[in-house]
Amino acid sequence: MPDILHKVGIKSSSPDAVYNALTTIDGLSGWWTRDTSGNAKAGGVLRFRFGDGGFDMKVVELVPATRVLWQVADGPEEWLATRISFDIKQNGDWTIVLFKHQDWKAPVEFMHHCSTKWAVFLISLKSLLETGRGAPWPDEIKLDAWE
Amino acid sequence: MPDILHKVGIKSSSPDAVYNALTTIDGLSGWWTRDTSGNAKAGGVLRFRFGDGGFDMKVVELVPATRVLWQVADGPEEWLATRISFDIKQNGDWTIVLFKHQDWKAPVEFMHHCSTKWAVFLISLKSLLETGRGAPWPDEIKLDAWE
Numbered sequence: 001m002p003d004i005l006h007k008v009g010i011k012s013s014s015p016d017a018v019y020n021a022l023t024t025i026d027g028l029s030g031w032w033t034r035d036t037s038g039n040a041k042a043g044g045v046l047r048f049r050f051g052d053g054g055f056d057m058k059v060v061e062l063v064p065a066t067r068v069l070w071q072v073a074d075g076p077e078e079w080l081a082t083r084i085s086f087d088i089k090q091n092g093d094w095t096i097v098l099f100k101h102q103d104w105k106a107p108v109e110f111m112h113h114c115s116t117k118w119a120v121f122l123i124s125l126k127s128l129l130e131t132g133r134g135a136p137w138p139d140e141i142k143l144d145a146w147e
Numbered sequence: 148m149p150d151i152l153h154k155v156g157i158k159s160s161s162p163d164a165v166y167n168a169l170t171t172i173d174g175l176s177g178w179w180t181r182d183t184s185g186n187a188k189a190g191g192v193l194r195f196r197f198g199d200g201g202f203d204m205k206v207v208e209l210v211p212a213t214r215v216l217w218q219v220a221d222g223p224e225e226w227l228a229t230r231i232s233f234d235i236k237q238n239g240d241w242t243i244v245l246f247k248h249q250d251w252k253a254p255v256e257f258m259h260h261c262s263t264k265w266a267v268f269l270i271s272l273k274s275l276l277e278t279g280r281g282a283p284w285p286d287e288i289k290l291d292a293w294e
Contacts, residue, residue: 002149002150003149004152004262005149005151005258005259006259006262006263006266007259007260007262007263007291008263008291009290009291009292091291092292094291096291098256098259099259100259107150107152109154109245111152112152112153112154112246112247115151115152115153115266116153116154116155116266116269116270119153119262119263119266119267120266120270122263123288141270143155143156144154144155144156144238144241144243145156145238145239145240145241
């Protein structure tokens, strides 16, 4: 099954700081969507909203400073049961995030859109950690008429 | 084999303008790398350089205002013989580019990097066409210590 893959390096940050931005309501609100709520603990469900739509993510795996895994519990049909992971490691002065959104059923046009959009938000994560200021929804780059 | 997929919408542009930015030295220099040279015609080879390294692309298919297909003729080992396509269509006020970089042998870390980096450059293409100003190498967003 096709996957969306990304990598961003965050300069002069740390695995702990990146993990915090991926595992707290405050952190997630700072780079993905300002309308984030729910339970960020393992087994909890996070709610990400973007105006009319959004995603509910079950927090499946949390390894401090190392790994985060979500499974989509609710959202657009193409996203249901797909999994999203963030693997964190340090490389010299850079904290590296390897991102994977896997188990898409087919490489549909919406998957192309989501791939580019994930890059936009991962660059927002990088900006949040490097400068203190991300560009979460509704302030992120709009890619097409769907938004 | 895994593919990199992306989609960007360009507002108030046209399929002809997007095609021009993908098929002329001047256009390509405006969003991917300022160090672009070679023969942009079908059967020609385009040379894209980024300081020490870069890619040579054979122009395999050109359908005006509709489709561009390149095959990698020289570059990093992971890129050799992979193919890169841009499919263009109009959707209301938006010109849509569906991008695919296909035939990667394995989903290695470098593929994650290239996926995010393609998004950075496709947003540069969007910016070039919407505002007259892209962010080609060496002025694009740097994603990690490799750059």
